[in-house]
Amino acid sequence: MLGDSPIQSAKILLAQSQAQFLNHLMNLPFNVANHLDAALRNAAARLGLTERSFQPEVRVADPANGDFQANGALAFAKREKQNPRALAQQIVDQLGQLQGHFDISLAGPGFINFRLKPATLLGWLQTYDSEEHLQSGAASARDGQTWIVDYSSPNTAKQMHVGHLRSAVIGEAICRLLAFSGAKVIRDNHIGDWGTQFGKLIWAYKRHLDAAALVSEPLEEFERLYKLGSNAAEADPAVLAEAQQELVNLQSGDAENHVIWKKINDVSLAAFQQIYDQLGIKFDVMLGESFYNDKVERVYRELAECGLAQESQGALVVFHPEHPRFAKQPFIIRKKDGAANYASSDLATALHRTEHFKVDGAAYVVDFRQSDHLDQLFLTVEKWFGKTGRKLPQLEHVDFGTVLGENNKPLKTRDGANIRLKDLLDEARLRAFQLVSSKNPDSPETERRGIADIVGVASVQYADLSQNRSSDYVFAWDRMISLEGNTAAYLLYAVARIRSIFRKAELDPTQPPVAGATAPETPQEIALARKLVKFPNAVQLATSTLRPHFLGLYLYEVAGEYSTFYAADKVIVDDPAVRARRLLLCHRTLIMLETGLHLLGLRTDLERM
Template sequence: MQDWFDLAKKIDSLVLEAAASAGLEDSFTADIRSADPRFGDLQANGALPYAKRNKSNPRQIAQSIVEKLQANQELAEVAELSIAGPGFINFSLKPSFLQKWLTTFSGSEQLGKAAAHLQADETVVVDYSSPNTAKQMHIGHLRSLIIGESICKLLEFCGAKVIRDNHIGDWGTAYGRLFYAYKRFLDEENLQANPLGELERLYKLGSKLAAEDEAVVAESREELVKLQSEDPESMKLWETVNGHSIDGIKQVYELFDIHFDHYLGESFYRNMVEQVYKELEECGLGEKSEGAWVVFHPEHKRFATQPFMYRKSDGASNYATTDLATMLYRAEHFKASSIIIETDFRQKDHFEQLELTTQKWFEKTGRSFPKFSHVFHGTIMGENGKAMASRSGDPVLLKDLIAEAIERAEKLVREKNEEKVAKGQAPLSEEEVAAAAKVIGTGSIRYAELSQNRTSDYVFAWDKLLSFEGNTAPYLLYAATRIKSIFRNFEASELEALAGKASQIETPEELALARKILGFVGVLQQTIETLRPHLLCTYLFELAGAYSSFYNANKVIVSEEAIKARRLMLCQRTLDVLETGLGLLGIPTLERM
């Protein structure tokens, strides 16, 4: 019984065995869930629905199960049992079990071992961020980038082999207009200084001119035809544009310390689409409709009449074609057991149809279909209730957003520094101020994003996300530094000597904190199952609250060495989980702030 999740599974199994031994029918389910802390840690609720189905007394059913469970020696060493209300069976973990767990699982490495079985032997391709080339990254790109990276870190920590694939938009009709403008209006100096800015300017200029002049439209079309036919000169220009684009994109990623394994964009799959056409037609899924090739899904309410078009009437490919080729490549080349794609909610229909089509295609061609998840998110709103934009009305650029976050964070750090000086404490050095500003600034953006339910819209408010109160990155970072300040008063040898002297945890606040720490791996499991990082954020906020209650009620540095040792152990384990959890969100902790 390594953690809350394993413990819940074990108790579920024991309850079912006890129910069978008590003569209950196979229809009985344990229904294990977290309990009201006033009554226990885990609760089995299966007696109530069973009694209702069989018109019997739920409390008597619960009693018959408890009598069998009490005979189980393994369970007796872990938890105490009680019955509440009309048949709720409560399990209160014994302090001795909590103590043993806290002693065993120390540090991120041990916590990782406890969690590694959750995704063991899984190979997961995670497709996120995926911006278009020749365009600057803006606020609309933030959610996919931050959510996707956090999912990768969570899966890796829990034992999966993760492949980060940035499926960039680097092919298609936009290049015709871009090339037209590039050849005529390029500002070489601006390209070197701000490659994405210059390429975006050229694309917008080419689009504007095309809207005003049919001759420009014709010349842009010629540029596109040359590219699609892989004319050497066009391909050389395309490589130049993509090189500048990826360099510019990486500069933004580096500000968040995010790195991808692959940049396999749409262009990578352009020569694989013929196989898609051929196989969909041969296996009977593809059919012609109004000149285009499509797949209907008659079993689906909407997609029975709203088909998945994978080849346009003029014979050209589209997003659906390259996405189908991408699914095939990831399954066969990467041997993916699972594929996760993170985008905004507007692409929900597309990826639902992609999943249905690929599943049927693979089944008909004898391939194994990986588990597929489309992880979608809502919109970031400004404080005016509208989609967040700059004063000019354009989307806020990510590099500008990050710069402003660091600038605002530095102001807060300097204010805190002045308070330290006023209290006679050692202030942070200039190097520490700069490091803290970057961690707090970028961490606050990340945490503001991840602490929201990803499918909901949320309001981006500087005062809220940089606050030292509430469920924010600064609050959690400060909680971690407070704990670290305790250990600065000890030598490593002194802490090592104390480690084996801890007495058994006993105060209500100690027990509540220990139970919250124990729940870490269970929360990771819930987060991975739903791919919703806000569940981990909520847990970390609650953990910090449990620690605050413990610290306020229990003096840590006391004369009794056994009590001091156990309270230091609780401080250390809290810090272990806070640092590990924040790390999975992409937020490093600080020594001082």
């Protein structure tokens, strides 16, 4: 090899044996924070603190202070009226076996700081070498659990609009995060396929259907028909009566109406699927309201029998006397005309998910405005299942805010209509195409289109996922697609540049030649390596809180550290040990960025951009 001297060879051998030693004897597990947590608990047990419920409180630290910190001594000392700093010192004295991997120090009133040694960083990076390996090493917090995620849930016979974006995007990320932590995930599209709108729609369908439009633009045609039927019914009571009869016929099993209804749903779902394909979504089941149609009677009966439901103003309702609002605000589970509503079908749904799918948890990815409804639903299910001896699944409302325009009002078109999701994604791809073209005027158009399709859609997804789902978010094309700051494009750019290095050096990025890599040495190498080691913590935090933005923020920081490293340290250098360790950093950055982006539901399959 170029420039190989006996000293360098010896260095490489030494590094290799060091690495093997680390791997075989004392390499750290995937989740370093968990390892520290266990070690601290052991130390506390030896000091007799465990009986007094000592908690280590291990956190990712500010890099200036270390890699991880344990704050548990502070809370414990406060409770026990001890000197926190002295207590922390006692604990540190018990941590001798960690000193091979960490520089341990005390700071402030009693923080214990852990800084990973470069050789340990190297060993960790060498061990976790592929997306599969990251998955298998991930904290298996939900191993063996079954979760159902209820998301997207549009109404059939209507376009999906911007209001459906967040549920779809956040829901898919939640699914992937749950699956990554070991859960079996059932993706359920709880579609609205059984509303009162079908009377007017079927009335118009029978009389005014444009067969050509049904093929080319089915959802537009249904919307046209619905409007037509609705207007006609308003203008003419006779039409209204006919439309109501169509609805009655449908609900009583009339064959012709059922065929039309089925046709409308099938066509709607096929159109939805074009959106889902772009967003990387594939549902396992689509159990909409119609599915639960014949399952609500049992809900009425059971809730009445166990004394939860009562008649009020002609409706069947549930009150929660212990609750400040729901003591007076009823949960209406059957309307006074005897018909079901969404409370009825949501209760039937909860029962079905428990009985049929035997779920351990259910996540409802639904607008924050439905908090009251879901609170009432969860309270009712809890009492109902308690009285009937059923196991209660963990019920989570994964709520999110509104998508706003730049005027801080809900996002609409200029004339006040809802923005169709299809148009929004088309525009994202178009804007990305214009940008890609301006940056790469010489690449072939097909390649630019391919890049733009990935970058455009990813930008929309990531804009949503990169911020706390609880708050409203302002949709601004320029910030989203201008590709600066915490955006999908910035992350994908890092991916593309890493691939570019492997391409230039004619190396296979799946088989990087990293043998003989030495421990990270330059400040930029060390900073990057230290950031990469925290991947499991970011995933764990995002998963346990069901908040994908924690992972997004982490990936952005990884990409930032990588860019700094890239600008400072050339990868393809002559010194084989330096080159190997930088290739190692590049490759591990690549797999963590890709794994993380895949967890968020984004595509990363681009070579250039």
